[in-house]
Each structure stands twice: as structure tokens, then as C-alpha cells.
Amino acid sequence: MPLATARRSGLVDDVIGQLRAAIAAGEWPVGERIPTEPELVASLGVGRNTVREAVRALSHSGLLEVRQGDGTYVRATSEVSGAIRRLCGSELREVLQVRRTLEVEGARLAALHRTEDELAELARLLAERDRAHSERRTEDFAHTDTEFHLAVVRSGHNTLLAELYLGLTEVVMASVAATAQPSGDIAEIGHSGLLEAIEAKDAERATAEAGGFLDELLAALPDQAGVADA
Numbered sequence: 001m002p003l004a005t006a007r008r009s010g011l012v013d014d015v016i017g018q019l020r021a022a023i024a025a026g027e028w029p030v031g032e033r034i035p036t037e038p039e040l041v042a043s044l045g046v047g048r049n050t051v052r053e054a055v056r057a058l059s060h061s062g063l064l065e066v067r068q069g070d071g072t073y074v075r076a077t078s079e080v081s082g083a084i085r086r087l088c089g090s091e092l093r094e095v096l097q098v099r100r101t102l103e104v105e106g107a108r109l110a111a112l113h114r115t116e117d118e119l120a121e122l123a124r125l126l127a128e129r130d131r132a133h134s135e136r137r138t139e140d141f142a143h144t145d146t147e148f149h150l151a152v153v154r155s156g157h158n159t160l161l162a163e164l165y166l167g168l169t170e171v172v173m174a175s176v177a178a179t180a181q182p183s184g185d186i187a188e189i190g191h192s193g194l195l196e197a198i199e200a201k202d203a204e205r206a207t208a209e210a211g212g213f214l215d216e217l218l219a220a221l222p223d224q225a226g227v228a229d230a
Contacts, residue, residue: 092221
């Protein structure tokens, strides 16, 4: 798949998009080295600084790994996969702890302020999430589970809290995928009780439900929780 010459406007974003597409399409498999900087410059028709910025951004997101003196290698095929790889050691525990802080307050506010339309959307997302669980579609499950929790936080009508959570959606989704069972089974933690509490406008129960399942995940982690490379 040849790399098209980037447009003059938004050059870095263009290059990021083209490199990301090449990685996702398998042009450069995980573990392989991508073309050298001069080769990318020639293929894309941009300057060295543009290529460097794009590579730096994709390295930060976990798709690429720059090895000084050796080259740049593909580390993951998507941002979610890259985030999972970064959730190693105690970091997964830290992500779950931050999720607990935000989601408990989000659930409390949702129980107090949700609208009927928001309640219907929560029910729809939970049904999709549970269907993906029953069909063992881990990627879809991680996506819809994250969308459900984001919708809960948004239902609390605290704009700052919602924006904070939105900024964490990549690592939230990665943590959902990372806490799947090693056998490939998806962790069986239901959220029907949380939805019922929000529907009943029971803030106390909503906070207990939101914190409870995350406490389960945290308790199940070893002292040094790690995520194996995909």
C-alpha cells in the first residue's frame, strides 16, 4: 500500500493518519521495523520534522517503539492495543483506582440527575454490552462497556467530570480488555444493579454498585498486576 503525498495543511495529522492506516492494514506487522526516516520523507513528500513529530505521537500512543540506534518498530496495531501494552506493573491498578474515583461520583450524580432519555440510552448500551459478553466478542464488549460507563458519567450533568472521564476512555477501554480472563473468557461482572439504582434515583445504591465491581477487579489483581504482550 503506497503512502500518498500528504496535504500541505495539517501535515503532521496527515502523516499520523497514513502511518496508522499502514499499521492497521498490516503493511508493517507487529514487531517489524518501519521504513527509515529518509524513506518516509521521500514516500510522504514531507520534511524530516513532520515525520519525526508523527512518529513521536504514535510512539506516545503505543503503536510504535523508537529504539535508539536501531530504528522504529511496530508495537501494536491500534491505540487500544497499545494502551493495553502500557498497562503493566502497578499501572493497571492505578487506572482502576482512578476509574473508581470518577465512576463512583458519576454514578451518584447520574442517580440524582439523569433524564428519561438518558436512562433509555443506558439501557440500550447495557443490552449491547451484555450481548457482546454472551457472544464472547471481547473487543465489542470492551467498547460498549466503556460507552456505558461514559454515558453514566454524562448522565450526572457535571461537565468537568464528564470531560475528565472522556479523556481517559482509551485507558478505560484498555483496562476492560485487560481484565478479561486469561482463558479468553470475559469477566462476568454485571451492571444491571447499577442501572436499576440509577433508574430508582437511589444515589446510595448507585455509588455502592459503581464501586463494588471495581473493588472486585482490584481485589483480583496480584500485587504486581501485569498485562502480557498480545
